[in-house]
Amino acid sequence: MAGQISLNRMPAPTWNRLGVNGALIDAKSFGGAGFAVPEEFRAVATGMGREAAELIAGSCTEHRVIEVRDGEILTEPVIAGRRLGDGERESSVTLIHAGKNSSVTVLEFCESIEGHTAERADLTYVIAEEGAKVHVVQAEMLSETSSYMSDTGIIARENAEVRLSQVYLGGRSVYSGCETGLSGDRSVFRLDTAYLGERDRVLDMNYVVRQKGRDTESFLTASGALMGRSDKIYRGTLDFQKGAAGSKGREEENVLILSDSAKNRSVPVILCSEEDVDGQHAATIGRIDQDRLFYLMSRALSEERAKKLIISSGLMPVIKAIPDEGVRNAAVNYLERRLSLD
Amino acid sequence: MQTDAKKCVRDVDRSFYDFKDAENASFKTSAGLTPEVVSQISDEKHDPDWMREFRQRSLKIYESLDIPDWGPPIDGLNMDDIVTYVRPDTAMRGKWSEVPEDIKNTFERLGIPEAERKSLAGVGAQYDSEVVYHNVKEEVAAQGVVYTDMESALTGEYREMVREHFMKLVPPTDHKFAALHGAVWSGGSFVYVPPGVKVDIPLQSYFRLNAPGAGQFEHTLIIVDKGADLHFIEGCSAPKYSVANLHAGCVELFVGEGARLRYSTIENWSKNMYNLNTKRAVIEKDGIMEWVSGSFGSHTSYLYPMTILKGDGSRMEYTGITFAGKGQQLDTGAKVAHSGRGTSSHIVAKSISKSGGECVFRSSVTVAEGAVNTRSSVSCDSLMLDSDSRSDTIPAMDIRNASSDIGHEARIGRISDDAVFYLMSRGLSEEDSRAMIVSGFAEPVAKELPLEYAVEMNNLIKLEMDNG
Incomplete structure (x- = not known):
């Protein structure tokens, strides 16, 4: 399978000339045997959309099924990931089924060393049954010539809590999407995304939360910095559907722009067909807070050092969520290395 | 009972x-x-x-x-x-x-x-x-x-x-x-x-x-x-x-x-x-x-009235209210393109949906590469009066320089029970409390209009409370 695919389509489009309604990319098969995703998971919508999910699953090079039994609490994270070699292309499908009142943390990461070009795609499905707690952490630390795709679909049933933490630090292009269905009453979804844009990096993100159950809650935060000629689109949609009475949704984005050649596009959307909800979004985009900068410089830091400190402070809360010390330290080192490049 | x-x-x-x-x-x-x-x-x-x-x-x-x-x-x-x-x-x-x-x-x-x-x-x-x-x-x-x-x-x-x-x-x-x-x-x-x-x-x-x-x-x-x-x-x-x-x-x-x-x-x-x-x-x-x-x-x-802030130091303000009732689909908002230096924009939008009416607030704020020291704020409040109606906000921002200060906030919700309770505790009836809250919601727009038009607008958003 090869050719152009459409992905990251916004559920409610806007003016086409803004170029934010979705993305079209040239994609080719990952060359693997593929994996027939069971119907139960295939029915779960993903953020990047059907074409991307079919491409990844249809040619995936690996897959894993994480089945957590009712009441089972996994105290150690399930870790999947590795350093990719030059020219390697791989895609992975992960199915997570968390039984009633179970708990699991899954870490997906990938890295490649500078000078090596690699390609990685993750398709992750989560079904969290009643009262389950699932935390998925994704850390991308690819080289500046590599590319990455992450497509996620989540269903949370009654009282389930799903958290997704994403850190995007390096690849030349990153396409990421997640759609979450809060179908169960009192289910909760929390998304934290941190990214660094530099040089010619393209970051294209699409997040959708469908709040269907009563008293559901969603919290979406994104924090990032754009340098060089980086180009980023963040689409976040909270969709309060009829019947989601008592639900709340919060969406917050903070973007630091450090270059006049960087491009930031943000589309924080709320769709609402239920009266009894409380939906809010806020975005702050632009230069570094001059008061913060002045404060740090008055403590003897150079302007460059102070700026880097402010950038990394925006990303660190998500990096700290990485549940494995080795991967966490690798991400911290990677960020520091990246910040010293520009 | x-x-x-x-x-x-x-x-x-x-x-x-x-x-x-x-x-x-x-x-x-x-x-x-x-x-x-x-x-x-x-x-x-x-x-x-x-x-x-x-x-x-x-x-x-x-x-x-x-x-x-x-x-x-x-x-x-x-x-x-x-x-x-x-x-x-x-x-x-x-x-x-x-x-x-x-x-x-x-x-x-x-x-x-x-x-x-x-x-x-x-x-x-x-x-x-x-x-x-x-x-x-x-x-x-x-x-x-x-x-x-x-x-x-x-x-x-x-x-x-x-x-x-x-x-x-x-x-x-x-x-x-x-x-x-x-x-x-x-x-x-x-x-x-x-x-x-x-x-x-x-x-x-x-x-x-x-x-x-x-x-x-x-x-x-x-x-x-x-x-x-x-x-x-x-x-x-x-x-x-x-x-x-x-x-x-x-x-x-x-x-x-x-x-x-x-x-x-x-x-x-x-x-x-x-x-x-x-x-x-x-x-x-x-x-x-x-x-x-x-x-x-x-x-x-x-x-969507659009403003092109071409000249240095130019400014725009948009204050708008949309009321969609039965059978109406009102897709309204504002667009602003900052291209001069030191320009500023301020968008305040309110919408009320009821009886199956659909309101969409749609906006775009674009800041060109050379539009240094741009300031922009967008605020959108939507009030849903029943669950037959619909209210969406679809704002977009395209920012292309490092000296901008861009803020956006939006809220969608119903009439707050706390606010009704507060007003009732001050002696107002529940009906009057709700009427006052909706009037207050529309007030930022009404106050920008000449008196005669503010009266017309208030007549348009006529409130009636009755016992069913």
Whole structure:
């Protein structure tokens, strides 16, 4: 399978000339045997959309099924990931089924060393049954010539809590999407995304939360910095559907722009067909807070050092969520290395 | 057992506007859109050659463009059924006493002559496709202010100025309905305010569409020269028919260096109207553009006044409220493009949805690479009064430099129980508490309007509480 695919389509489009309604990319098969995703998971919508999910699953090079039994609490994270070699292309499908009142943390990461070009795609499905707690952490630390795709679909049933933490630090292009269905009453979804844009990096993100159950809650935060000629689109949609009475949704984005050649596009959307909800979004985009900068410089830091400190402070809360010390330290080192490049 | 008191906020009361005159057109084109129909309009209006060519070119562009695929559906609008030009049986007059009785009565009922006497510097009144009355106070004309109908401007003393500006801000290539406008436009107003002139009281144009199955395509062109100041008010209404009507007007505003223009609109079209209007302003150095917008009528609206902050230090403010009741899909908002240095924009939007009405707030803030030190804030509050209705916010920001400060916030929700409780604890009934909260919600827009229009708006958002 090869050719152009459409992905990251916004559920409610806007003016086409803004170029934010979705993305079209040239994609080719990952060359693997593929994996027939069971119907139960295939029915779960993903953020990047059907074409991307079919491409990844249809040619995936690996897959894993994480089945957590009712009441089972996994105290150690399930870790999947590795350093990719030059020219390697791989895609992975992960199915997570968390039984009633179970708990699991899954870490997906990938890295490649500078000078090596690699390609990685993750398709992750989560079904969290009643009262389950699932935390998925994704850390991308690819080289500046590599590319990455992450497509996620989540269903949370009654009282389930799903958290997704994403850190995007390096690849030349990153396409990421997640759609979450809060179908169960009192289910909760929390998304934290941190990214660094530099040089010619393209970051294209699409997040959708469908709040269907009563008293559901969603919290979406994104924090990032754009340098060089980086180009980023963040689409976040909270969709309060009829019947989601008592639900709340919060969406917050903070973007630091450090270059006049960087491009930031943000589309924080709320769709609402239920009266009894409380939906809010806020975005702050632009230069570094001059008061913060002045404060740090008055403590003897150079302007460059102070700026880097402010950038990394925006990303660190998500990096700290990485549940494995080795991967966490690798991400911290990677960020520091990246910040010293520009 | 005590039954809960039913609280309701009544739909916008349009009965005031819902009276019809017998059709008495002296000429109208056949329904549909063809080169012949466009030619007929040119003949009727004695267009200069360049305008004849412009119309035909616009028609070709119209035919080549697709209907927007991102907004509310407009399937109920069939251009083959729309009559694009209806000339009322009168020439334009400068005195109300000379306007035919039935048309004059229409505007009397809408309160236009009275408003002119009390609080306006000039009035233009359009009935179907043509302006039937235009007048400007002598003292305002003596300052050099030009306020006339577009047709007179097109061939009169200011014809070169009109030609230089006409559909330059909104070219026919902009979108399908801008092209349609370019092909069949008729009526509207031309305003020129000379340098340094401050017009203390507002000018107003009122657009009334009486003919069923017709379109209204007025063109408003306003040039506020250096250091000048103007408040322009636009009002519109139509009686309700069972067939679709179309409004695809176009407003082009040129605000000169250090000048200020406030453009206020109370839009109250009937609920069979497709309101696909385009408004755009370009602002020079240190100029100020202020939009005040109330959208209450129409079946479907696409309305997003756009401001291009071209000059360094230029500013814009948009304050708007939209109220969608049963059967209405009102897609409204604002667009701003920052291209000068040190420009600022401030957008405040409110919407209320009830009885199945659908409100969409849509906006775009774009900051160009060279637009250093831009400041922008967007705030959008939406109130849902029941779960049969719908309310969406779709803001977009495209920021391309490192010295901008851009903020955006939006909230969607219901009337807060805490706020009702607080007011009730101060002695108000629950019904009065809710009424006060909705009034307070709309107040930021009402306070930006001249008193008479604020009263009209408050009448439109009429609250009624009863026991069910």
